[in-house]
Every structure is written in C-alpha cells, then in structure tokens.
Amino acid sequence: MKTVILHIEFDAIIESLEGLETDQILLIVENSIKQEYPQQIERINNLNSKEVITLFVDGGEQVKEMGTFSQVLDYFITSGIHRESHLVVIGGGATSDMAGFVAATLLRGIKWSVIPTTLLSMVDASIGGKVGLNSTQGKNLIGAFHQPEYVWIDHNFLNTLPEVEWQSGWGEIVKYSFLIPPSKINFHQLQDIKSKQLIASCVQYKGRIVSGDALEEGQRRVLNLGHTFGHAYEKLFSISHGVAVSYGIASIFILLEQKEMLQLWQDIYLGNRCAVAPLPWTRDQFDTEKVFATIQGDKKRVAGAAIKLVTLSSVGNPLVKEISLEWISKEMERVRDELEQLRR
C-alpha cells in the first residue's frame, strides 16, 4: 500500500478524518500536544461521523517499551474495537513508532494514519512504515513494516516545538542535504536550512525511496546514512536522534577520509543555526572502545565481521561500502580526534 502524504491545515485534517472509511477511530495523543492544542484534540474527539476512543501517552523513547505497548493494546481491546477501526496518532517519532506497531498487531493489523508534530517526525519518522519498540538491548529491535494510510503534515504544530526538537529535526535534514541530488534542491547553497519549505523536499525524497523498497532490501538502505555511528552516539551520550545522526555522518566522512564532504557538512551543519547543538562530548568522555563496542553490538544483527556503511561518491549519489569491523576499530582514535577538532 502506498501512503498518501499531505501538507495540510488542521481544518482539512478534520475533513479527512470525517471521510475515513470507518465508524471508529482509535486516537493516540501525546500529553504535551494535549496541553498545547486542547481545542484541536477536542475537535477530533467530537467528529460528527465517528466514534473516537482516545488514549493519552507521554512521548519520548520510554513510550516504546514493551510494557507501554501492552497497556495500549489492552486499553483498545477492552474498549471494543473491530477490524475496520482506524488508528490515528498525534505526536513525535517515538510515539508514532509505538502506535504504528499497535496498528500492525491489533487484530493482525488495522489501518492507521499519522499527524506528526515534530520536525524529525515530519521529515523522517512518520514516513516509511518502520514501526516498533525498543528492547533493553537496543533501539527498534522489535517491530514490523506497516505503512500508514495517511500522513497529514500540519506545519503549525512546529510553532510550539522545543529547541531540542528543532535541533534533532535539523540533524536529520542534514542527512537529506547529502542524499537529495542538487538538481532537485541544493541545501548546500541555502543560507538557512530552517526554511519550512525544505520539509516538503525531504518528505518527497523519502516517500519516493520507500515506495520503491518498502522492506529495506536495497535502495532504502541509503536512508541509514549516519546511523551506524549515530545510534552509538545517541545511546552513549544521551543526545537526540537527529543530532546523533548528523555527527554520525561527519564520522563516516572522517573514517573514509572524504575531506570535501566533511567540509560541506561543516558548512551546512556548523554554519547554520543548528550549530547551537555543540559536539556533545569532550575528548575525555569519548571512550573509543565503548563507541566501537556499541557499533559492533548494533551490527551483530548483520552476519559476519564486516558491516555495510552508507557514504556518498558525491552529493546526491549515495553508495554502500562494506567495511571490516577490524579496520573501523583501528581508525576509531582518529575519528574521535578529528571530531574533537570540530568543537568550538
């Protein structure tokens, strides 16, 4: 199934909800959104043509724990649902990851749609149908592929976005700035990557890639640019996903000695307002052995002693390289030292 992604105002979202082919909506809303947008939530709860069963949850990674998932399932099952129930989630990427997994597994799969409320979720998390939970051992180790029916992007939700969430979103936009061909839109010639119009370019790019490779058997892998190191940084240094991915991209360029690419990264990431997110570690904090062990642990999930890293031959031309873990281990000190030099 192909997801319909729309940039849309809230009034039109209400109309779309009224038009869904169901008599029952299962609504999952982040508590922070309930507080900031009570009228909007009220309007959904009072749709003319639907019964709406609403559940409020706290956002953030803890929403992706097995216990929360189990409680959410129980809540909806007890409420009396059916196979044509349509799940709608309003929130950031972690919340929609969990909600999508609920939709994937409730009665062996019901339809669902997303109203993303963070920049990261708008440009990345809400698109592509990767849904799931974290395990104590790592992120997203439990999950499924379950494409949402609609993604309704209302940019107005960004008006109340906290600074830390802007930074996470920009980090992921930096990823797109390397993946999207300059002929489409050249992020690297823009003065300011905060522009909301850029969201549409990222969404369009990801939508196209994902619809051609829903199960990540090929082309879709390029979307993992920066994620091998990024996941380790996110876990070890408690920084946001997007910021971790951005530094993960820089790490790849350092590892593979792609100096021009690293310069571009500095220009776009450090040169823009997103640079208020500084390197999150000092040399003392950056324990190269721990970082390597985390990468290795993450990649135990790929058989063998080599891992596949995404890099670029030029902007817009990603490629996947197979690199031995042994070699990465050897180069870790250099990555750490060069990242340290980027600090200011």
Add this chain to the structure above:
Amino acid sequence: MKTVILHIEFDAIIESLEGLETDQILLIVENSIKQEYPQQIERINNLNSKEVITLFVDGGEQVKEMGTFSQVLDYFITSGIHRESHLVVIGGGATSDMAGFVAATLLRGIKWSVIPTTLLSMVDASIGGKVGLNSTQGKNLIGAFHQPEYVWIDHNFLNTLPEVEWQSGWGEIVKYSFLIPPSKINFHQLQDIKSKQLIASCVQYKGRIVSGDALEEGQRRVLNLGHTFGHAYEKLFSISHGVAVSYGIASIFILLEQKEMLQLWQDIYLGNRCAVAPLPWTRDQFDTEKVFATIQGDKKRVAGAAIKLVTLSSVGNPLVKEISLEWISKEMERVRDELEQLRR
C-alpha cells in the same frame, strides 16, 4: 512468499536444517517434546553448520500470553542474533502461533519454519502464517500474518500424541471433510477418519486456499467454518479447539436448518472414534445467553449488527452468509436443544 510444506522423516529434517541459508538457528521447543524426543532435539542442537540457540517452553494456550512473548524476545535478543537468523519451532499450534509472532517482530521480521508435533498443528495451525497472542479479552487479538518458509511434517511425532490432542485434531479434520470437494477425497465415504494419509489432503487444501488469499480478504474466510460458535464453546466449556470447532459446525447446521448436513456431521464425527469426545455440556451447563454474549463479543471485531457465518451449499461448496445477531440470539435455545439431543 509461498511456504514449502513437506511430509518428511526426521533424518531429512536434519538435512533441510543443515541446508538453510543462515549460520544461526533460533530453536523453540516444547518441554513435552524435549522429554519424549531427547535424541532428536540433541541432533538439532548439534548441527554441523549452524549455531543453534535453544529455548524450551511449556505448550498450551498460556504460551500465547504477552509476558511469555516478551521473555522469548529478550532471551533471543540477549543471545546475539542477526537479520539472517532463522527461527525454528517444534511443538503444537499454540507454541507455533507464539513463535511465529516472535519471528514476525524480531528485528522487524526474520525467517521461520515449523515442525508441527500435534495433529491439529499438522493439518491446520502450522499452515497459513496466522501468528499471534491471546489477550485477556479473547484469543488471537494480537498478531500478524507471517508465512513460515518451511513446514516439515514428520508423522512419527504422532506416536506419542495424547488422546485429547487426537480428538482436537480430528475435530479440525471434520471441518476439512466438509470443505474439500468429494471428487478430491471423500471423507464421508471413509470408514475411519484416523488414517494418516488424510493429513496430506487437509494440508494440500489449506495450502492452496491460503496461498491465494494470504491476508484473509476473501476465499480464506471459508476456513473459519465452525469457528464462530467454536470459539465460544472453547472459551466457556474449556474444551479443545478442534472439538469446539466440530460442535461449532454442527451448531451452524442446526441454526440454518441444514438437516442433511447435520446428518453427515453425525455420521462422520459421532460415527468415528472421534466420538469418544462427547458433547461437553449438559443442558444445565449450556447457558444460551452466555454463549450468545461470547459470540457477540468475539464479533464486535466486525463492524455492524450482522455477522458473517460460513456454511455450505453442499460438501465442497462453502459459502458465506450474513446473519443478524438478533436472529441468532432468538434461535439460540433451539441450537442448544438440538445439540442436547445429539448427546448419548
């Protein structure tokens, strides 16, 4: 993906396991099988070409609880797995339902295969990719469709099958006796439906139906013959799944006043050794309101006040009828009384 279903001896299963395209097998084995077939389990644990990570579980419906599922996931994740790991389950239908859901959700889905050890699982549960868990609210409310790669049926496991499991399997075979066209194999002319050759006919029929409608959007629904009443009987009278389904089929024939079909059911079910499973309730125990409420609760999962019941125009010609809940409620006393008359 189409499942390969093979009737096979244990030596050949070992060969097939050695030939799987993976270096790691995640093995889930029912404790009862470990006790009865220790040498076979030992042989799998000592495959030449694979690392085998083994977990033993108790069989039966309690294996399909969320807590067990979560523990099984944790066990394998902690053991260090990867996307090419192949899960193999040895056990009855409940165990393979749970194990298949683990395979469906671990790292967003890994390959899996089944070695069914009960009659019910051989003819029904192991085939078709319906996997999942029970909720406190009802059976199979959480789950996915995830086709196994192989089903290896070794009839020798039936040598130690307990009587109650034979009866459950026969109940489900009675279902096939009505679904399979008499031109293929006429169960109703057989003296004894215990014959192991019949297993192959059931397997072939289900495999064909399922491969044409993996997500149960049409044709596959006929496999639910007897399940609407059957699920209620199973829940309320603590009888095995297959026996409940068989009486569920009789109930449909009574409800729709299909006297010839009911006579056929009596001949094949009550007339064979499976008849040692008597009607599991007396008139006093059969609370028609409770049975109806359970059917209604189960079917809340279909929108509206009518439910779809599978019946037959003749043997081998199933059809789906839409019947109002109100009418079923009205007829419940009659169903109870006529079932009561079948007691002996």
